[in-house]
Amino acid sequence: xxxxxxxxxxxxxxxxxxxxxxxxxxxxxxxxxxxxxxxxxxxxxxxxxxxxxxxxxxxxxxxxxxxxxxxxxxxxxxxxxxxxxxxxxxxxxxxxxxxxxxxxxxxxxxxxxxxxxxxxxx
Amino acid sequence: xxxxxxxxxxxxxxxxxxxxxxxxxxxxxxxxxxxxxxxxxxxxxxxxxxxxxxxxxxxxxxxxxxxxxxxxxxxxxxxxxxxxxxxxxxxxxxxxxxxxxxxxxxxxxxxxxxxxxxxxxxxxxxxxxxxxxxxxxxxxxxxxxxxxxxxxxxxxxxxxxxxxxxxxxxxxxxxxxxxxxxxxxxxxxxxxxxxxxxxxxxxxxxxxx
Numbered sequence: 001x002x003x004x005x006x007x008x009x010x011x012x013x014x015x016x017x018x019x020x021x022x023x024x025x026x027x028x029x030x031x032x033x034x035x036x037x038x039x040x041x042x043x044x045x046x047x048x049x050x051x052x053x054x055x056x057x058x059x060x061x062x063x064x065x066x067x068x069x070x071x072x073x074x075x076x077x078x079x080x081x082x083x084x085x086x087x088x089x090x091x092x093x094x095x096x097x098x099x100x101x102x103x104x105x106x107x108x109x110x111x112x113x114x115x116x117x118x119x120x121x122x
Numbered sequence: 123x124x125x126x127x128x129x130x131x132x133x134x135x136x137x138x139x140x141x142x143x144x145x146x147x148x149x150x151x152x153x154x155x156x157x158x159x160x161x162x163x164x165x166x167x168x169x170x171x172x173x174x175x176x177x178x179x180x181x182x183x184x185x186x187x188x189x190x191x192x193x194x195x196x197x198x199x200x201x202x203x204x205x206x207x208x209x210x211x212x213x214x215x216x217x218x219x220x221x222x223x224x225x226x227x228x229x230x231x232x233x234x235x236x237x238x239x240x241x242x243x244x245x246x247x248x249x250x251x252x253x254x255x256x257x258x259x260x261x262x263x264x265x266x267x268x269x270x271x272x273x274x275x276x277x278x279x280x281x282x283x284x285x286x287x288x289x290x291x292x293x294x295x296x297x298x299x300x301x302x303x304x305x306x307x308x309x310x311x312x313x314x315x316x317x318x319x320x321x322x323x324x325x326x327x328x329x330x331x
Contacts, residue, residue, distance in 0.1 A: 009294065015319060016288035022269050023182040023285060025191055031181065032173045034195075035202045039166055042203070 158218050162209045169209075173202050176219065179290055180226050186285035187230040187278045188237075197233045201226030224300045227282055234278045265326040272322035276315055283311035284319070 025031075154175075160168035180201060185194035205212075205225050212221055273281055282301065286292040287308075294312070298305040 011291065012288050012316060015284075015316065015323075016291070018265075018269060018323075019186070019285055019289035020182070022266060022273075023185045023289065024178070025181050025185065025194075028174070028177040028181070031177050031195060031198070032170065035173050035177075035199050036166065036170050038199060038203055039169065039206050042207075043164075 154218060155214065158209075158212070159214060161206070162212065162214070169206055172218070172222075176222060180222070182289065183223065183282060183285055184226060184230040186273065186281040186289070187227065188234050189274055189281075193233055193237060194230070197230035198226060200233070201229040204229060220296055220300050223286075224302070227300055231278060231282075261326065265323065268322055268326060269319070272319050275322075276318060280311050280315040280318075283308055284315035287312045288316070 154172070157168045157171050161172060177198070180198045181194060184198040184201070185191060188194045188197060201222070205222050208225075212218070276284075279301070283297055286297045286300070287294065292300070294305050294308045297308045301308065
């Protein structure tokens with residue numbers, strides 16, 4: 001245990017040997033057997049097995065989320081003013097629908113009146 | 123691992139020679155790589171070989187942190203069990219020993235912090251003011267007691283650092299990786315721990331062979 005540069009990479013052999021001896025314990029074989037007994041009682045699960053364990057819960061959560069989203073979309077659609085096509089005035093119906101629907105219906109009407117799908121007269 | 127002989131002068135005309143295994147921390151022994159690979163696949167026997175190989179150093183480092191055999195073996199077992207459970211996350215390109223030691227040091231430190239209150243008692247007065255006497259065996263026993271007391275006065279980080287550096291032959295860089303601290307911090311921990319232990323053991327220099 002001689003004084004030397006304690007920040008350096010040299011080891012203090014005497015102090016190290018003293019520590020090594022002081023901290024050493026006996027019967028590593030029994031210790032190893034104890035560890036292995038615990039390992040045999042608690043076998044390791046692979047990542048896939050862990051994931052598989054959570055899968056039913058994940059599927060249930062995803063189902064609930066899909067159901068909630070569906071209900072929310074349904075209620076949002078129900079809030080929008082609806083006009084029945086067979087009873088309402090076509091002009092009113094077209095004016096209350098959104099632009100995409102209007103375009104779709106207009107094309108259908110035009111095709112029915114002798115226009116082809118591209119709007120050209122037959 | 124290779125066995126080396128350490129020769130140090132501990133007092134006037136007294137040399138202490140210690141033979142111990144020198145770890146090759148930064149490299150993965152090919153046979154060890156095979157055991158690790160087999161253990162990763164779930165081979166308990168291969169893992170048992172690794173436990174057997176590292177039980178000594180793991181128990182010593184855990185004991186240096188926790189200060190008693192019972193808790194140290196608990197932490198060492200927990201460390202090995204955690205290593206076993208997490209082996210599928212271990213990168214086989216990296217050395218196994220520092221990875222294992224990091225798990226064990228964390229397990230021992232956690233246990234130490236949980237049980238700190240239990241261990242925070244004063245040292246027995248009978249041990250505090252003893253001076254070395256003429257009897258060699260008595261002096262050696264006193265040296266061990268004084269070392270135990272001096273270690274107890276250090277923080278768990280100081281104890282772990284000096285045990286791994288001087289006691290187990292790890293480099294500052296390896297200890298930094300294991301303890302997850304900068305290399306400069308490890309140098310400082312080792313410096314202060316050494317100074318405290320040397321001061322505590324100074325009256326016994328020359329009696330220990």
